[in-house]
Amino acid sequence: MLVDDPPHILDDLLGLEVAGVGETWRARPDMEPVRTRANRASIIARSRAAEDTLSTSGACQYVLLGAGLDTFAQRHKGPVRVFEIDAPATQAWKRDRLVQLGLLDPARLRLVPVDFEAGESWLAKAVEAGLDPTEPTVVSMLGVTMYLTAEAISTTLRQTASLAAGSIMVFSYSRPIEMAPSEVRSILEGATKGAAASGHPWLSLLTPDQAADLAREAGFADVNVMTSTDLHERYFAHRHDGLSPIGGEDLVIATAGRDRVGPE
Numbered sequence: 132m133l134v135d136d137p138p139h140i141l142d143d144l145l146g147l148e149v150a151g152v153g154e155t156w157r158a159r160p161d162m163e164p165v166r167t168r169a170n171r172a173s174i175i176a177r178s179r180a181a182e183d184t185l186s187t188s189g190a191c192q193y194v195l196l197g198a199g200l201d202t203f204a205q206r207h208k209g210p211v212r213v214f215e216i217d218a219p220a221t222q223a224w225k226r227d228r229l230v231q232l233g234l235l236d237p238a239r240l241r242l243v244p245v246d247f248e249a250g251e252s253w254l255a256k257a258v259e260a261g262l263d264p265t266e267p268t269v270v271s272m273l274g275v276t277m278y279l280t281a282e283a284i285s286t287t288l289r290q291t292a293s294l295a296a297g298s299i300m301v302f303s304y305s306r307p308i309e310m311a312p313s314e315v316r317s318i319l320e321g322a323t324k325g326a327a328a329s330g331h332p333w334l335s336l337l338t339p340d341q342a343a344d345l346a347r348e349a350g351f352a353d354v355n356v357m358t359s360t361d362l363h364e365r366y367f368a369h370r371h372d373g374l375s376p377i378g379g380e381d382l383v384i385a386t387a388g389r390d391r392v393g394p395e
């Protein structure tokens with residue numbers, strides 16, 4: 132919103148406030164507006180698609196796996212109960228920021244610390260925190276799979292597929308860099324190096340077939356891939372400023388169809 136012209140794909144000024152970076156963000160090389168355009172578009176497109184899925188589903192529970200600085204719970208005031216699942220240290224930091232800013236409403240948002248790599252069940256912890264696994268739920272996992280091992284992705288997906296029939300999971304994945312259009316390859320290479328240098332290396336890059344197979348093997352009844360080109364067509368095709376997510380993350384949108392419900 133502070134870089135691109137309207138119409139905006141996602142209205143979120145709160146994220147910047149929660150991040151607490153002041154005006155210094157504009158000087159960061161990874162915020163340079165033109166070179167990072169595809170990455171920026173990809174990030175807003177994945178959130179917009181997940182939030183559109185939630186609003187059309189009619190579900191009253193929204194779980195964000197690896198929520199990061201997502202501000203859905205603060206931006207939307209409807210009846211949806213929100214559960215943010217995240218790595219304990221990251222979430223503790225965000226909790227402090229939300230409290231400092233007076234933005235934490237425990238009636239609406241539950242913060243549930245879980246490390247997906249530590250063998251913990253996100254679902255069991257969320258149920259302890261008040262999630263009703265018999266109610267249809269939308270679960271997003273955006274910008275997370277690349278940081279996880281294949282085993283942790285599968286475990287996380289299996290838990291989600293055991294939710295009430297009709298529950299929907301939206302997760303994003305990055306393709307192997309050699310599959311990206313040449314104009315975004317250097318950005319992806321930079322992001323890969325940056326992630327490794329920060330101690331959070333990318334562990335899993337997936338082809339569309341591999342991502343869909345993971346969802347089917349986890350037990351989802353219906354699995355659809357929405358590529359970055361599909362996201363462009365849906366949200367960006369009318370724009371004339373070059374903002375486009377093509378070459379960024381794709382999404383898998385998968386629907387649970389099981390009778391059995393609840394934590395493993």
Ligand SMILES: C[S@@+](CC[C@H](N)C(=O)[O-])C[C@H]1O[C@@H](n2cnc3c(N)ncnc32)[C@H](O)[C@@H]1O
Pocket residue numbers: 174178196197198199200201216217218221245246247248272273274275278279
């Ligand atoms: C790039 S951020 C994405 C944040 C947000 N979902 C978004 O769409 O912008 C990656 C998130 O994944 C979380 N994450 C990475 N590895 C994790 C793990 N092993 N267990 C739990 N969360 C993890 C990080 O803490 C962070 O919040």
